[in-house]
Amino acid sequence: MGLQLAWNNEQDSLEIGEELIELLDVLLQKAGVAESVTEGEVALTFVDDEAIHQLNRDYRGIDRPTDVLSFAMNESLDEELDIVYELEEGEELDEPAVMLGDIIISVDRAQLQAQEYGHSLKREIGFLFLHGFLHLLGYDHQDEISEAEMMGKQEAILAQVGLLR
Template sequence: MSLQLEWSNEQNEYEIGETLIGQLRKLLEAAGETEGVTEGEVALTFVDDEEIHRLNKEFRNIDRPTDVLSFAMRESMGEEPEITYEIEEGEEAELGPEFDEMLGDIIISVPRAIAQSEDYGHSVEREIGFLFVHGFLHLLGYDHQTPEDEAVMMGKQEAVLQKIGLTR
């Protein structure tokens, strides 16, 4: 198994086609390779502003829409879990990042992505790709609460986008 992308579309403002999904799969592989994550599953949902607003309010207590939300499976358990299994009686082995698991959910507001692509002067596909990589890094535990953390995260996002040719 490798990194898998499962997706669904719950909005009507922008057609989500196989070209975009193929691009997102390439981004997932590139980001995973960069971060040493070779297996796992990411669930991606495209929504409208109303739905992302509802989710943002329900889960983050922020009463406004946002562009992307991430829900890491590991986050709900506190710190990263130490996953072990018994290989022989009395012996255990730790599973690494290649262990097949659900990494989490990423929800992207397509209307926000469209508006931001216009604001930044690049394609909708590039903006969705940026938001997807941003969400993926959050699934892995990255954050941007401090200027230093934001610089690290932005650098990683841009490097992955450049790697597959999604430039501004």
């Protein structure tokens, strides 16, 4: 089954094209290899500053917009599938991909940060996507050591696809 990317666009300031989605899928696959994650689904949603501000306030208690939010899913669907589907003898159910979690990216923030850092919007969105994915896997940046580890992993994967600063 592999790693799967599902995406949704809930903003109007940037047209999200297939080229960007394909790039993000490549980044997901490379990050999966680097982290030994071979299966799962990541849900990505593009939003504006207003939407991410509300999510940041409601879920993190921080009353301002941010660039990316991640919500990890650690629950198994096995028990629910057994209840919902009654299988005939000998019948097998294709299990859905394990949901790794949701990544929400503010396109408004990404555009500002790309200008501020002097690199492409593709690079900034790729960076934010990888950052969110690593959070889904349990990485954090609460101290200098863990921040350096996350940054190193993100930059290594971005370099593999030529998204340098």
